[in-house]
Amino acid sequence: MSQLVDVLNGAAADSAVPADRGRFLCAQLEAGNILFFSRSPFNIPQDDREVLLGQTQTTSPVHKNIAYRPSEDRITGLGKSENEAAARLRAILKDYSQRATQFLGELLPPYAGKWKLDFASFRPLEERGRPARLHARNDLPHFDAFPTRPTNGDRILRLFTNINPRQSRVWNTSQTFEAVGPHFAKSVGLPGPRSSNLLASSFRVLARALHLPGAHRSPYDDFMHRCHNAMKEDTAFRESCPKQRWEFPPDSTWMVFTDCVSHAVLEGQYALEQTFLISRQAMIEPQRAPIAILERIAGYPLSN
Numbered sequence: 001m002s003q004l005v006d007v008l009n010g011a012a013a014d015s016a017v018p019a020d021r022g023r024f025l026c027a028q029l030e031a032g033n034i035l036f037f038s039r040s041p042f043n044i045p046q047d048d049r050e051v052l053l054g055q056t057q058t059t060s061p062v063h064k065n066i067a068y069r070p071s072e073d074r075i076t077g078l079g080k081s082e083n084e085a086a087a088r089l090r091a092i093l094k095d096y097s098q099r100a101t102q103f104l105g106e107l108l109p110p111y112a113g114k115w116k117l118d119f120a121s122f123r124p125l126e127e128r129g130r131p132a133r134l135h136a137r138n139d140l141p142h143f144d145a146f147p148t149r150p151t152n153g154d155r156i157l158r159l160f161t162n163i164n165p166r167q168s169r170v171w172n173t174s175q176t177f178e179a180v181g182p183h184f185a186k187s188v189g190l191p192g193p194r195s196s197n198l199l200a201s202s203f204r205v206l207a208r209a210l211h212l213p214g215a216h217r218s219p220y221d222d223f224m225h226r227c228h229n230a231m232k233e234d235t236a237f238r239e240s241c242p243k244q245r246w247e248f249p250p251d252s253t254w255m256v257f258t259d260c261v262s263h264a265v266l267e268g269q270y271a272l273e274q275t276f277l278i279s280r281q282a283m284i285e286p287q288r289a290p291i292a293i294l295e296r297i298a299g300y301p302l303s304n
Contacts, residue, residue, distance in 0.1 A: 001244060002173045002261050003033045007041075007107075022109040026284045029108075029157065032176035032261050034246070037253040040161050041107075042099045044272070048092045049163050053270055055085075055124040065273075068093035068120040077121075093120050093272075100159050100274040104255075114282035115157075118149065118275035127169075128267035138265040140232040141174050141241060143290070144258035145224035150217045153291035153303045155278040156259040160248070162271050168247040169268030175242060177260040177290045184227045185297050191219035193300040220291045220302040224259065231262070260290055 005028045025035060055066075066077040066089060075090045097120040105112040127138055134140075144156050162169045174180070231237060241262070248254055248268075256263070283289055295302050 001032075001175060001242065002256070004036050004246065005033050007035050007037055008039075018106070019109055022107065023284055026108055026110050029255070029257050030260075030283055030285045030288050032178070032257070032288075034173075034254050034256045034261070036248070038249070040251050040253045042103045044096065044099075044161065044163060048095065049165075051085075051088060051092060052122060052124070052163060052272075053165070055089075055122070066093070066122045066124070068097060068122075070094070070097055070117050070120065089122070093122060096120055096161075096272050097274055101276075104157075104159065104276065110284060111157075111276075111278050111282050114279040116154070116277040118277050120272070120274045123271045123273065124269065126267070126269040127265045134232055135229050137232060140238060141172065141243075141262045141264045142228050142231045143177060143224065143260065143262055145221065145228040147225050149277075150221035151259075151277050152216070152218045153220050153280045153289065155257055155280065155283070155289060157255060157276045157278050158258050159253065159255040159274045159276070160271055161253045161273075162248050162250055162268065164268065164270040165250050167268060167270075168249045169271055170266040171246045171248070172243045172264045172266060173246065174244075174262040176262070178288060178293060180241070180262065181227075181290060181293050182297060184230060185223075185294060188223065188226050188230050190294060190298045191222050191302065193298075194219065216304070218302060218304040220294065223294065223302070224290070260288070 005025070007025065029035060066075060068075050068090060073090070073094065075086060075093060078086055078089070097117070100120070101117060130138075132138070144158070146156075160169070245266075280286065280289055280291065286292055291302055
């Protein structure tokens, strides 16, 4: 089960050597724990907060959240009536993304520069009772997997900030991938080994070169996506799995490897988030990565 590591107090704050502290915090994340800051460790301008807090009246419930794509410097998830706000929101989310990235590089030196900067997002809708199709629901326990952004075994690290001035953001977490991954490997079924014959290998290389849909998806990504869906479909698992409740108060920030911590978002409104895809090779304890656990069970590689 995950533990909350208060970075501003206790053992996490004791080391004066950034490299030692960074390795300690990386190891805590890789063990499935949550790094918590009772107040945001980087500034979010008040003007930006006010703009974001005003979004609830215009944002369509059809969209899960508003996303900023750093590699394209654009945002998605806005309705047609919100085009006038797009430039301002893009600037705010870009600034948050840059501040979060700088902060993470300083906090976690072992990971610095060994990541792919993924989407930043703003979540303006109340999570409690929000309608969504089963596989898109945030309030059911799941490990994160991105069907259109495969990781090939790299890790999904997500940093959140609650900008709601009054309301906490409430999560449940359950057991980590080390505990329940083998169960789902059995119930969902692991992909078979990739064919090594020349024709199959050549086709995969060509598909990636042509950017064909799904060409970059590894067997690991296929499994994690099916596992994500199976967890949400499994009523018995949802009801019987042990649960811990966490409340992240206003202006707090937290981060967690959401590919190894089974989590559900129960309530809360107005959160910012930045996702990092951390290289598998950057891990302090690589044997704890979900892909390493699955490859030990399978007995063959699951990456491309």
